[in-house]
Amino acid sequence: MKRVQFSGTPLPYFFVLPQIAIVIVFFLWPAAQAVYKSFLLEDAWGLTSQFVWFRNYEDMVLDADWVNTAVFTVIFSMIIAFASLAIALTLAVRANDILRGASTYKTLLIWTYAVAPAVAGLIGNLLFNPLIGSMTHLLHALGWEFDRASNGFDAAFMISLIAVWKQVSVNFIFFLAGLQGISKSVQEAAILDCRSRSKRFWTITFPLLAPTTFFLLVINMTYAFFDTFGIIDTTTRGAPGGSTQTLVYKVYTDGFIGADLGGSSAQSVVLLLMVLVLTAFQFRFIERKVHY
Amino acid sequence: MADIAIRDVEKRYANGAHAVKGVSVDVADGELLVLLGPSGCGKSTLLRMVAGLETITDGEVAIDGARVNDVSPADRDIAMVFQNYALYPHMSVFDNLAYGLRNRGVTKADIKHRVDEAAAILGIEDYLDRRPNQLSGGQRQRVAMGRAIVREPKAFLFDEPLSNLDAKLRVHMRIEIKRLQRRLGVTSLYVTHDQVEAMTLGDRLIVLNAGKAEQIGTPMELYENPQTLFVAGFIGTPAMNLLPGKLENGGVTFEGGANLQLPDMLSGKAASKDVVLGIRPEHLHAATGQAEVGFTVTTDLIEHLGADTLLHGRLGGNGGPALTARLPGKVFGSESDRNGFGIVPDKLFLFDAGTGHRI
Numbered sequence: 001m002k003r004v005q006f007s008g009t010p011l012p013y014f015f016v017l018p019q020i021a022i023v024i025v026f027f028l029w030p031a032a033q034a035v036y037k038s039f040l041l042e043d044a045w046g047l048t049s050q051f052v053w054f055r056n057y058e059d060m061v062l063d064a065d066w067v068n069t070a071v072f073t074v075i076f077s078m079i080i081a082f083a084s085l086a087i088a089l090t091l092a093v094r095a096n097d098i099l100r101g102a103s104t105y106k107t108l109l110i111w112t113y114a115v116a117p118a119v120a121g122l123i124g125n126l127l128f129n130p131l132i133g134s135m136t137h138l139l140h141a142l143g144w145e146f147d148r149a150s151n152g153f154d155a156a157f158m159i160s161l162i163a164v165w166k167q168v169s170v171n172f173i174f175f176l177a178g179l180q181g182i183s184k185s186v187q188e189a190a191i192l193d194c195r196s197r198s199k200r201f202w203t204i205t206f207p208l209l210a211p212t213t214f215f216l217l218v219i220n221m222t223y224a225f226f227d228t229f230g231i232i233d234t235t236t237r238g239a240p241g242g243s244t245q246t247l248v249y250k251v252y253t254d255g256f257i258g259a260d261l262g263g264s265s266a267q268s269v270v271l272l273l274m275v276l277v278l279t280a281f282q283f284r285f286i287e288r289k290v291h292y
Numbered sequence: 293m294a295d296i297a298i299r300d301v302e303k304r305y306a307n308g309a310h311a312v313k314g315v316s317v318d319v320a321d322g323e324l325l326v327l328l329g330p331s332g333c334g335k336s337t338l339l340r341m342v343a344g345l346e347t348i349t350d351g352e353v354a355i356d357g358a359r360v361n362d363v364s365p366a367d368r369d370i371a372m373v374f375q376n377y378a379l380y381p382h383m384s385v386f387d388n389l390a391y392g393l394r395n396r397g398v399t400k401a402d403i404k405h406r407v408d409e410a411a412a413i414l415g416i417e418d419y420l421d422r423r424p425n426q427l428s429g430g431q432r433q434r435v436a437m438g439r440a441i442v443r444e445p446k447a448f449l450f451d452e453p454l455s456n457l458d459a460k461l462r463v464h465m466r467i468e469i470k471r472l473q474r475r476l477g478v479t480s481l482y483v484t485h486d487q488v489e490a491m492t493l494g495d496r497l498i499v500l501n502a503g504k505a506e507q508i509g510t511p512m513e514l515y516e517n518p519q520t521l522f523v524a525g526f527i528g529t530p531a532m533n534l535l536p537g538k539l540e541n542g543g544v545t546f547e548g549g550a551n552l553q554l555p556d557m558l559s560g561k562a563a564s565k566d567v568v569l570g571i572r573p574e575h576l577h578a579a580t581g582q583a584e585v586g587f588t589v590t591t592d593l594i595e596h597l598g599a600d601t602l603l604h605g606r607l608g609g610n611g612g613p614a615l616t617a618r619l620p621g622k623v624f625g626s627e628s629d630r631n632g633f634g635i636v637p638d639k640l641f642l643f644d645a646g647t648g649h650r651i
């Protein structure tokens with residue numbers, strides 16, 4: 001990393017002022033509010049509040065609902081991250097080999113990036129509609145008694161599928177760029193050194209993509225944690241019985257629907273810490289390890 | 293070790309580019325053949341077809357007598373050294389050398405032995421644990437060579453392996469490659485566009501021009517007996533003087549009116565009127581007035597190179613074709629003192645301007 005030293009003049013600080021203002025107003029201030037609120041217990045109408053130290057946090061981790069949601073979120077995120085990375089990588093490797101019509105393939109694969117999560121959710125709703133959804137029909141035809149309304153696994157399967165479908169495009173772009181960044185002659189040297197195509201992929205291509213993969217892993221985890229909100233809100237709304245509820249969605253339902261501002265603030269502070277750790281981990285790792 | 297036979301090989305790329313147009317050449321066991329030619333003439337394409345990195349549109353490549361057109365690159369038992377070295381950036385030098393052996397099922401002990409041996413030959417023993425990005429250009433070059441020699445392949449293929457090095461290191465590595473190739477006796481194909489490199493390295497040269505072989509021969513054959521205008525102009529520094537003119541009654545008339553009487557044996561064979569007279573700068577000497585062809589040249593610039601001196605001027609005065617002469621040692625006097633030159637008749641080359649062929 002290059003470090004630049006500004007000497008004396010305050011001018012550079014003036015130029016970053018708008019950015020800093022935005023960060024303060026839209027991020028630091030609400031974050032501080034959340035931290036503050038997480039120490040308060042408010043009555044149901046929000047008229048009085050009481051400073052309760054870590055009570056909200058205690059309640060949170062002792063709450064079986066929250067623990068279930070946390071476990072679901074972690075598994076859900078890992079599945080989404082892994083599946084969308086694996087699919088995107090496979091597609092990128094194939095697209096990278098194609099010479100004719102390459103740009104058509106790429107456009108077709110990339111366009112879902114432009115679909116907003118909520119819209120993806122609506123499309124999913126239609127496809128998985130219990131009566132007229134073509135995916136429902138397909139799954140039924142395959143012998144799977146798919147029932148998104150009452151079966152938690154089926155509902156989770158549906159939102160995972162939508163979330164992965166939406167995320168593959170971003171991963172695809174990055175993987176394709178990463179693949180195109182691998183020196184052609186290095187790949188050719190490997191062709192002379194190793195007959196097996198799959199072995200070449202795992203010993204040369206994949207390690208050389210490690211920086212991209214690692215970066216995407218963090219991006220995808222963050223996506224699965226936070227950006228799936230729109231999909232969940234337009235499809236299952238956490239149903240059946242909270243089995244498709246992620247931590248973020250629970251913050252929303254507890255805070256805005258359950259009106260438990262203190263508890264939901266405590267939850268969002270925990271989420272904030274998770275993101276901080278993830279990001280810090282990414283920066284350290286990328287700076288140190290996966291750089292050639 | 294093996295011989296390589298290239299027969300009527302053609303290459304048409306998917307975009308229609310006709311890169312190689314029917315080239316045939318045989319590389320003998322242990323021989324180093326240089327593919328020489330200007331940029332874009334198809335040298336790399338030909339080499340890569342031998343390696344298997346490009347498909348062969350037509351014709352045949354045989355290694356050790358066996359046709360390899362449809363054999364996968366890894367099974368052709370050849371090793372290639374790339375222009376930018378193409379080392380695996382995520383592997384140590386040791387692993388770079390060992391990778392090809394591991395994939396061929398060589399035992400661990402044998403790999404260690406072979407890598408150590410190759411590293412000792414190339415003087416890279418101290419770097420075996422390093423990553424390629426921790427090495428200098430010259431060291432990387434050695435590692436790339438090492439990766440080729442540990443494999444003990446039937447043939448080495450080099451694609452301009454020295455062009456990323458500075459001039460001094462290039463000369464040094466050139467000598468080293470030559471020694472190594474002699475010592476190991478491995479059949480080699482070597483691509484370069486540098487004619488000095490080609491002359492010093494090659495047992496034989498094949499000069500390519502726009503996808504066609506212009507001439508194949510030893511460096512001295514090409515120098516002394518260029519069969520085409522292209523080869524004549526390409527081989528030798530400074531380049532051969534090529535003077536276009538018209539053949540008239542046993543002599544050549546150049547632009548600007550200068551006329552040169554040719555020996556009968558040359559002028560008699562000419563079929564066409566438009567010719568090009570070729571004169572190597574080093575074959576010219578100060579006029580002696582004896583049995584030779586004499587020139588009058590208006591010299592306008594003298595370059596002192598130390599061992600030699602270059603004289604630049606125009607044949608027969610202003611308006612005549614440019615001519616360069618290279619005289620040994622130091623030349624005294626000013627430009628105006630230097631205008632009489634002579635050449636032994638059998639050092640004159642006459643080419644047909646239309647076909648480019650030697651007359």
Ligand SMILES: Nc1ncnc2c1ncn2[C@@H]1O[C@H](COP(=O)(O)OP(=O)(O)OP(=O)(O)O)[C@@H](O)[C@H]1O
Nearest residue numbers: 305307309311330331332333334335336337338485
């Ligand atoms: N993959 C390709 N697709 C289409 N045309 C190509 C391809 N590779 C090379 N060519 C064309 O084939 C011709 C020969 O290319 P080649 O790389 O063999 O030249 P070269 O003699 O090695 O030149 P240089 O000295 O610049 O490396 C060129 O005209 C080039 O544009």
Ligand SMILES: [Mg+2]
Nearest residue numbers: 335336337451
């Ligand atoms: Mg080339």
